[in-house]
Amino acid sequence: MERYIGSQSADIPEGSDCAQALGQILSRKKLKRAVACRCGEELLDLNQPLPSECRELEPIYADSPEGLEILRHSAGHIMAQAVKRLFPSARLGTGPAIENGFYYDFEVEQGLTPEDLERIEEEMRAITSRDALFQRFEVGLREAQRIFRERDEQYKLELLEEMEEDRVSLYSQEDFLDLCRGPHVPSTGYVQAFKLTSLAGAYWRGDENRPMLQRIYGTAWAEEKQLKDYLRRLEEAQRRDHRKLGPQLGLFDFFEEAGAGMPIFYPKGALLRSILEDLEFKEHLRRGYEPVRGPQLLRTDLWKKSGHYDNYGENMYFTEIEGQGFGLKPMNCLAHILIYKSDVRSYRHLPLRYFELGKVNRHEKSGVLHGLMRVREFTQDDAHIICRPDQLQEEIVAILRFVQDVMHLFGFDYAMELSTRPEKSIGSDQDWEDAISALESALQAHGLDYGINPGDGAFYGPKIDVKLKDALDRFWQCATIQCDFTLPERFDMTYVGQDGERHRPVMLHRVILGAIERFLGVLIEHYAGAFPTWLAPVQARVLTITDDHAPFAREVQEYLQSYGIRAESDLRNEKLGQKIRQAQMEKIPYALVVGDQEIRDRTVNVRALGGDKLGSLTLAETLDMLSSDCHEPFKRGGITYSCFD
């Protein structure tokens, strides 16, 4: 029968399996790299008979995204087999492929220890070296239930109970059997480049009310080299870890005495934040925002009125002052609403854009704290835009543009997500619909791609989240734009329209960097601590060769400082090599070396971070170079900040 493999036709007899079919066209070598094949939408095992209706098929290679997923899924099965061998009473949970690897969840009576991972990995190597076949069976649902009941696999039984198909597929290799949709690689020998990476607890089906199983994570790749590359990438990520670099570079640290999730900023870290905050302040003024300030503590009654008490109360800190309840703000909106309501507003006044670098406190569960990325006290570059419904879209578009300008400044790529109504929420269905469509049409007007995150909105309205991608392709949520029809309602916010009647405004909650703390953490990892010159807490350090050069070094330092450059001097009685090394380790953008020759010529010898030697420059030239370096990122447009203002 004639069928197509890619663009080539071949006569493939009825009853051939996929491998035989592909073998008609592919070289031996290529066939060996295939792990499965695709027929239409369906992915099939290589040793599965080719369905007679299948006219076109194509091979799936191990190094393709789909091929890797299959390989990793198979690695998960091999791991499960190894665990069952070593711990026969272990029960199976689920074990899918994930980004870069796989995991499998188990219920193991005696518990697993990190040492067990080595034994399991060893057992896996034994399994892969036997190169046993992955075999597919289809059985009736009843039969499947009987099989897993016999094996006392209660979690598999639970999965089966929810299935609606009458037949399900099972896969086995050697004595191991699993409920599985497939496909799998032909045999266990296909899985060679793998490594078990970690051990963790995970709730059965992600539900914190269900039992906690033990999850083993692993990584698997088509080739050893890719595995090595991946492990190197992990090391690189570790090298950039802001929790390590922060204290090392004197930016911030956490103290057990001060409490979990409460960062303390050292002078250089506070300086770095101040630069970001200064940029934000100026940029917001330029875009028509007005600065405002609210208190940290507001009366509990107000939080009840806003709905925060009922919907967000478990994340809030409450206290009592002279018999009156107060809540520490987890968001900045309430004061902004009071400011709006302090006067009669007309349609001519809108939009009003209130901006505040607002410090908020949220009670995060202890287990989720993570360096600066997840803390209990943080500062938002927050704003509330109160506008007429007809202004909504334009305002959202302006915010998206603002986000875009800022992301370009730092060189971040980003992805957008639209989050819809969560279970715990306030407001009418109509309001939610209107809000969602406003956000959606703004995204579309801006020509942006976006994903949908169902049920992930704020309790008062839907939102657009901006997830930025750092230098290691990891995503972080920073900016968010939330559309809110319900708080204006609750607080009876109004404006007088052209018609003299009172109307209801819409409120947008939005942040650009999000939390300054988190953004700083992302920046540290993005730049690996080597900040661009405009952000670097110390931009240049003057290094002397002997004590005789100290007076000139001081002169250079003072000259640069007088023009706003953050310069310092290393006048210690140390060898130049030592001073260079230290300046490099502290990731100072420029080392300015002064010796006899430079004093004679009134120059400095410039060495950039990383080792590039820029030769001798006069003081004026040095200033020029530093200044243009500082301004470089702003040439991309959008943001007009100058660090020398």
Add this chain to the structure above:
RNA sequence: GCCGGCGUAGCUCAGCGGCAGAGCAACUGAUUCGUAAUCAGUAGGCCAGGGGUUCAAGUCCCCUCGCCGGCUCCA
């Protein structure tokens, strides 16, 4: 919050029932040196905190705090 692991000098780590150690950093002195570590000396510890077992506890057990990897939740 839950599961598992960890906490020894400022940092990186050794010690795993029997006298608390090393390297780097710090300090003092010598050295005055040209692009990633000059040499010598000195000091530094309630072994996270509390309780227990033991003749004896960084070491074994329990509780608390904090950190790490996940889960659940989020900027």
